[in-house]
Structure formats: structure tokens, C-alpha cells
Amino acid sequence: MKAAVWYGAKDIRIEEIATPEPGPGEVLVAVSRNGICGSDLHTYVGSDTGGASMHVPGVVLGHEFAGTVREVGEGVTDLAVGTAVAVAPMEWCGSCYSCHHAWPQMCRKLALYGGYRLPLHGGLAPFVAVSRRSCYPLPAGLGVIEAALAEPMAVAMHAVRRGPSTLGATVLVLGAGPIGLGVLQAVRAGGAQATIVSDLSPARRAAAATLGATAVVDPVSGDLRAAVRDLTRPGVDIVFDTTASSVAFNQGIALVRPRGTIVSVAGWQEQARVDMGRAMVNEIDIRYSMTYEPETDFPATLAMLAGGGFDTATMISDHIPLERLVDDGLEELLHHGDQHIKILVDPS
Ligand SMILES: [Zn+2]
Ligand SMILES: [Zn+2]
Incomplete structure (x- = not known):
């Protein structure tokens, strides 16, 4: 499959990589859309304070994504193939002070899909393998494309x-x-x-x-x-x-x-x-305020998206194909960011 792989400052390559397989406790998600985040711009230009130094080279970028469950790994029994999900792209240790308080966003080992701290491939690819716990099935009334807004709205x-x-x-x-x-x-x-x-x-x-x-x-x-x-x-x-x-x-x-x-x-x-x-x-x-608490903020955000409390038509300004990520996505946002709101990338 073709994926957007980050190698360093201004070095993102759309290249062929192996389609991931879901490990135990994981699911394979067919990505519908992946939004471009302001933090992706910092990573793209190699800004250290923006977290580029925390990114793992050679990893697929993208942390604002939704999609459809294509395959489930061993031990996943409560999420059916074909279910539309939004992904809270966060992994945490479960045993530190913040994790014990259900504040995984402040976990001392916090990692994000898209390559922040650990080589966890993100959503700028047709398929991504994520943990079952990061997946939130969509409520009725919310489309799998609009659901790519769940992460920033959370x-x-x-x-x-x-x-x-x-x-x-x-x-x-x-x-x-x-x-x-x-x-x-x-x-x-x-x-x-x-x-x-x-x-x-x-x-x-x-x-x-x-x-x-x-x-x-x-x-x-x-x-x-x-x-x-x-x-x-x-x-x-x-x-x-x-x-x-x-x-x-x-x-x-x-x-x-x-x-x-x-x-x-x-x-x-x-x-x-x-x-x-x-x-x-x-x-x-x-x-x-640091990102979100997935267990609290994701269900509330998805319910609000489904109920029209977030106006997805106004929020989503552009859809672009994966091949145009750099020119029509990242470079465009760097130079004409004021003319766009959320650009969604279609990696399919
Ligand atoms: Zn973001
Ligand atoms: Zn922790």
C-alpha cells in the first residue's frame, strides 16, 4: 500500500510499504480520511519544540483518522469487522500516576499513532493497525468521513x-x-x-x-x-x-x-x-488543556458530531488525495493556512 512516511524535516515520502497485520488485541482499520493537524506542520518543517525531535523516522504520519474495521487480531471479540470507528490515537502505560487517575494524555510514556515517541504507524495510509482500546464505534447519524474530525473536536x-x-x-x-x-x-x-x-x-x-x-x-x-x-x-x-x-x-x-x-x-x-x-x-x-481523555471526551465528542453540534460541512474545507499531501496539504497550510479550516486526506 502507498503511505506517507516521515523521514525528517521537509522529507515526507509517499512510498510503498507492507500492509500491516493486526497483532493480538489490535484491529486493522481501513482509513476513510485523515485530517492534517497544526502539529503535523511543526513535524513537517522539523520544529524541535513542535515535537519533531520526538518523532520516529520511517513511520507513517497522521493522528486524526477514522475508518472501518477490516480485520481483528487475536483476542478481540467485541468489535465486528465492518464497524465504523473513530480512533483516539494515543497509547499509554496504564501504571503511572496520570494513568492511575485516568489521565492517559499525561502518561509519562505517552505515545501517539503517527510516530510520536514510538514507531506506531498513523492514518496517512489506506490501512492502519491500532489497539482495540483506541477504537470508538460511531453513533448512528455520524458518517465515517466526517468522523475524522473526532480527534481535533475532542x-x-x-x-x-x-x-x-x-x-x-x-x-x-x-x-x-x-x-x-x-x-x-x-x-x-x-x-x-x-x-x-x-x-x-x-x-x-x-x-x-x-x-x-x-x-x-x-x-x-x-x-x-x-x-x-x-x-x-x-x-x-x-x-x-x-x-x-x-x-x-x-x-x-x-x-x-x-x-x-x-x-x-x-x-x-x-x-x-x-x-x-x-x-x-x-x-x-x-x-x-492537554489533548483529551479518550474515555471521557471521545464518546461525548462523537455524540455531539452525530447530533450536529459540530458543523462538519463548515469545518471540513478540503478533501485531497494522499499523493497531494505535501503540495496541496502541508505546503498549502504553511503558506495559505488562513484560507482553509480542516484539510482531510483520502488515503484509499
Ligand atoms: Zn493533532
Ligand atoms: Zn502512564
Whole structure:
């Protein structure tokens, strides 16, 4: 089969590899779609802080995928061939402090399909072998193509769960990429009273408006402060930062109300410069969100996708074949990322 194999910075090859066979406790999934993640871009360009140094060369990339069970390995008795599944692409040790608390995303041996830390092949191939425990059957009403959004939407869902209740809250979302737009939809489903979304890209602001944001603002040419003041005089209750930008993060600190909450759900490339003085005088609560807890966030995310709480038509901007991964996927996102939301790759 043809797969997208990562060898190093700017060296991804679409090449022939053997079709995997499911080992004991594993299933073979025929991949319907695999989404391109911002972290894949860091890996592609070889950014160390983006995790490239943690990637295993010679491994198939891709961690946002869904598909259909093609074959089951020894000992798998509760998942039938032909079942459509979304995959939580995470493996963990099961015995460390975080694993004992059901927080596998913080496992000290955390590994991801797509080659993060261990040579676990990912979803940018027609077939991938994954553990049974990573597979979540799709609820009725959710297609196997749209289900490729489950992983990034689980990131958004987890970020919202890490914050305080959104019922009746005013919320500012910094950044309208896939995660920011996912957060927007999740807080609206959670009963937010008003939502303000800030992004530099006109296309992404338009998507936020389509998805029901109360106000959308260009953080440079627009007046974010005025937009917040119009809706909520003391500042918003909750800010979600998806940008990994110190400028944006400090805008969040300036615009959250006293004793409000900021949730950081961004992959930082460098150390942040945070306005600690201002955060301190307003007793702001800064929290962090790391991917998701599969057992909690995947079923909730899949139910929300099936129920239309995440608008897949707006979120999925492009479908491309595997052979075009580098030119129409990774390079396109590097140079024209503001014109796309989620690009899905069809590896079949
Ligand atoms: Zn990702
Ligand atoms: Zn562990």
C-alpha cells in the first residue's frame, strides 16, 4: 500500500510499504480520511519544540483518522469487522500516576499513532493497525468521513471541560482555526450567553460567524476591547487561547473579568511572555488543556458530531488525495493556512 512516511524535516515520502497485520488485541482499520493537524506542520518543517525531535523516522504520519474495521487480531471479540470507528490515537502505560487517575494524555510514556515517541504507524495510509482500546464505534447519524474530525473536536471538548461551566457565560475565543472553531461550537452547546471570536484571517472569521459567534473581530485592525465592552462591561467570564501567541494571550488577560478564567489549549513553540502582574491583580485563573481523555471526551465528542453540534460541512474545507499531501496539504497550510479550516486526506 502507498503511505506517507516521515523521514525528517521537509522529507515526507509517499512510498510503498507492507500492509500491516493486526497483532493480538489490535484491529486493522481501513482509513476513510485523515485530517492534517497544526502539529503535523511543526513535524513537517522539523520544529524541535513542535515535537519533531520526538518523532520516529520511517513511520507513517497522521493522528486524526477514522475508518472501518477490516480485520481483528487475536483476542478481540467485541468489535465486528465492518464497524465504523473513530480512533483516539494515543497509547499509554496504564501504571503511572496520570494513568492511575485516568489521565492517559499525561502518561509519562505517552505515545501517539503517527510516530510520536514510538514507531506506531498513523492514518496517512489506506490501512492502519491500532489497539482495540483506541477504537470508538460511531453513533448512528455520524458518517465515517466526517468522523475524522473526532480527534481535533475532542481536543476542543476537553478544553471546554477544563474550564468552568459555560452555562450563561460570556466567552472570548482567541484564534479561529479548527480548535478555536470547535471550542466556539462546544461552548455554544454548553449554554454560553455570548461568544466573541478573534482571528487575523477573514475566511476563518467568516466561518466563526457561520458557526454562530455573537461577534467576530480582527485583533489587529478591529477593536477587540470595544467588542468585549459592548457585550460585557467587566470583561468576559472565560477566555480560550488557541493561538500560542503571547500578544493574543495578554489580550485575553486584559479582557477577562476579575476572577475570570483563561484556558490555554495551544501548542506553544516558544516560551510565553505573560502579563503576570495584570493576571495577579485581577486574580485570574489560568488553566491548561492537554489533548483529551479518550474515555471521557471521545464518546461525548462523537455524540455531539452525530447530533450536529459540530458543523462538519463548515469545518471540513478540503478533501485531497494522499499523493497531494505535501503540495496541496502541508505546503498549502504553511503558506495559505488562513484560507482553509480542516484539510482531510483520502488515503484509499
Ligand atoms: Zn493533532
Ligand atoms: Zn502512564
